[in-house]
Every structure is written in C-alpha cells, then in structure tokens.
C-alpha cells in the first residue's frame with residue numbers, strides 16, 4: 001500500500017532519511033518508534049506531501065506520489081500528486097482544526113469542497129462520524145470551546161470523512177492532558193479493529209502500540225534499525241539501540 | 253433669507269452626497285485593490301508578485317496630491333480624455349489606500365499559522381480552496397484592527413475635511429452677502445448678490 005524506495009532527505013548537514021526503504025501492506029497497522037529527531041514525523045509529512053524528499057520514489061496504493069531525481073526541480077501539486085493524496089488522511093499532534101468553523105463544519109468542509117458532496121449528505125456523514133467519536137453533543141461548538149481530547153477526536157472524524165485508504169497519526173496524544181488520552185486512544189483502537197484502513201502511527205504510547213499494531217518499526221539515525229511483530233520488538237529486541245531506547249522510554 | 257438658506261442648504265446637501273459617493277466608491281475600490289495587491293504579493297508566480305509589489309511601492313511612495321495631478325492633468329494628455337473630477341478623486345483614493353491595504357492583507361494572510369495550511373492540505377483542498385475557505389476567513393479577523401482605523405478614520409477624516417470646507421465656503425459667502433446687503437440697506441435677492449453689490453456701490 002505504501003512504499004518508500006531509496007528516499008533521501010536532509011536539511012543542510014542534518015541527514016534525516018538515508019536511502020530509506022520502507023513498505024507497508026494494505027490494511028496493515030504499523031507503529032513507528034524511535035528517539036526524537038530520528039525522522040518519524042518527516043516520513044508522515046512526506047506522505048501527506050507537506051515535505052518533499054530530496055531523492056527517491058514514494059508510491060501509495062500503486063500510484064506515484066513523489067518521484068524525485070537528485071538535483072532535479074521538485075514539482076508540487078501535480079495532478080498525479082493531488083489524486084494520490086486523496087487516498088491519505090492525517091491527524092496532527094496539535095489537531096490543526098479550523099478555528100473559524102464549528103466541529104461539524106470542520107468535518108463537512110472537505111467532502112463538500114473536494115468530493116463535491118451535497119450539503120445534506122456531508123452533514124449526515126459528519127454527524128455519524130462525530131457520534132462515533134463521542135462528540136454528538138458538540139456539533140456546533142467551535143474548536144476553541146472544546147477540550148484538547150475533544151478537538152483531537154473532531155480531527156480524527158475530519159480525516160475519516162474523506163474515507164482515506166491510509167491514515168497517518170503523528171503523536172496524536174502527546175499534546176493532551178493525561179486524563180484525556182484514553183478517549184482518543186479508544187477511538188483509534190476502534191478504527192484499527194473495525195476498518196481495513198492502512199494505519200501508520202508515530203507514538204510514544206508503547207503499550208498501545210503493542211496492543212494494536214501488526215508491526216513495529218524502530219527508527220534511528222535515518223534508517224529503520226529494527227522491525228517486527230510488537231511482541232518481539234518490545235519483549236526481545238535484537239538491536240542494541242532498540243533495547244536502549246525502550247529501556248529509556250519505559251523507565252518513566 | 254429663508255430662500256437663500258434653502259439654496260445654501262441644497263448646495264451643502266449636493267456636496268455631501270457627492271462626498272459620500274466618492275467615499276463609498278473609494279472604499280470599494282480600496283478593498284478590491286488591497287486584496288488583489290496583498291494576494292498578488294503572495295502569489296506563486298514571480299511576475300504577479302513583481303506586479304503587485306511595484307504597484308504597492310509606487311503608490312505608497314508618492315503623495316496623493318502628486319497622484320491626483322497625474323491622473324487629472326497628465327493622464328488626459330496620454331489617453332486623450334479627462335476623468336470627471338469625482339472619478340479622478342475616487343481613483344486616487346482607491347489606488348493610494350489600496351496600496352497601503354495591500355500590505356495589511358499580506359501581513360494578515362502571513363500571520364495565519366502554518367499549521368492551518370497543513371491542515372488544509374491534509375483535507376485535500378486545492379490551493380485556491382485553502383486560501384479562500386481556510387486562510388482568508390481567519391486573516392480577515394486579523395485585518396480588522398489595522399483596516400478598521402485605516403478605512404474608517406482616514407476616509408472619515410477626508411469626509412469631514414470636505415464637509416468643513418463646504419461649510420466654511422458657505423459661511424464666507426453668507427458673510428459677504430450680509431455685508432453687501434448692509435451697504436445697500438436691503439436684502440440682496442438670491443443668486444444676484446454680486447450684481448446687487450456692484451449696483452449698491454454705484455448708487
């Protein structure tokens with residue numbers, strides 16, 4: 001479903017992705033872990049077309065998203081890219097909801113504008129989605145009136161409204177107060193078990209990652225240093241760096 | 253006297269209506285030009301950015317009086333006809349304030365956080381949808397503080413200036429009239445005051 005072939009990315013001397021090769025099967029739930037600055041967010045942002053690779057090919061569902069030859073001018077917003085991008089949805093650490101629109105308008109806007117859906121249909125779909133994430137009571141609230149946990153669940157509903165084949169979650173609970181984390185994780189767990197969406201999660205919630213993912217990938221120094229089934233990675237990692245990282249994280 | 257007052261009143265009213273129309277027209281033109289220039293300066297295309305930048309710099313860099321002079325006296329030499337003064341006024345007001353407004357629009361659009369652009373991209377909006385559905389609605393709120401005083405105060409002051417001018421002229425006229433009337437010992441007939449004055453002096 002997703003493939004990164006020889007993808008390279010640097011900012012100045014900071015070589016973030018080094019000839020990355022990374023593949024995800026359809027419906028697979030993959031958790032990405034690794035120390036800060038290891039390029040986890042960069043991988044998701046390249047998929048959402050928020051960042052461009054310096055080199056390499058990225059495809060989604062068989063369609064090319066990026067095909068960059070080193071030194072060539074990077075072409076953004078090509079028709080091909082726009083169509084491929086529709087298969088992808090993303091939930092951000094800071095929610096990135098539109099503050100001037102109510103919860104339900106946030107969810108309705110893209111289906112109406114991008115898919116050309118009728119207002120009634122979009123309203124139905126949005127209401128259904130907000131009900132499932134537990135926000136049926138707050139349809140007309142603007143984001144600033146909602147708690148962080150509620151905002152993040154609206155953001156998940158907003159991404160789901162486009163029925164993406166691939167969903168990207170970038171540390172979606174790190175900006176939340178601890179008591180609000182559970183509700184958001186419950187929603188993601190539901191999605192993981194009840195849909196065949198391909199899911200890519202960057203997370204520091206190790207227990208949650210172990211519970212819902214089919215595969216865990218450990219990134220460090222611009223490469224995937226180790227990957228495998230969650231039980232293997234969390235209980236008996238082969239790689240020394242993985243062991244050190246998990247020890248540091250799980251000590252808290 | 254009451255007849256005379258009626259004439260004065262109706263000429264004030266005429267001036268007032270004209271001033272209000274000029275102000276409204278100027279405001280409308282300002283808003284259109286400010287958005288065009290502000291968005292132009294943020295365009296993806298270099299040529300559009302340059303065009304918008306040149307417009308803003310030229311009209312911010314020269315005075316309104318100079319601009320009025322060019323539009324009212326020099327432009328006719330180039331295109332062969334002269335604008336009605338009212339239109340020339342509207343045009344200068346709009347072009348000048350539009351250039352300042354362009355910077356306000358640009359600043360407000362740039363003040364919308366990057367996260368909003370990224371949220372809009374993740375929603376698969378096209379570049380135009382991102383601007384008009386997500387960024388501008390938030391930027392307009394930012395524009396209100398600078399734009400509010402700009403349009404309201406500047407145009408208000410100009411409007412008041414024209415009004416005071418109109419009232420001053422009327423007062424001076426009335427003073428001249430009553431001075432003339434005293435000399436001849438009667439009320440001057442309306443509209444013939446200068447004639448009446450010379451007649452009075454002649455007798």
Ligand SMILES: Nc1ncnc2c1ncn2[C@@H]1O[C@H](COP(=O)(O)OP(=O)(O)OP(=O)(O)O)[C@@H](O)[C@H]1O
Pocket residue numbers: 011014016034035036037038039040041042043
């Ligand atoms: N726009 C940018 N300009 C310059 N450097 C950047 C930019 N975005 C990311 N980087 C750098 O790239 C590296 C990888 O960043 P990235 O956000 O992908 O890390 P991460 O694994 O998500 O880390 P974290 O766990 O802290 O979120 C970091 O060193 C970061 O400073």
Ligand SMILES: [Mg+2]
Pocket residue numbers: 040041042170171202
């Ligand atoms: Mg990150």
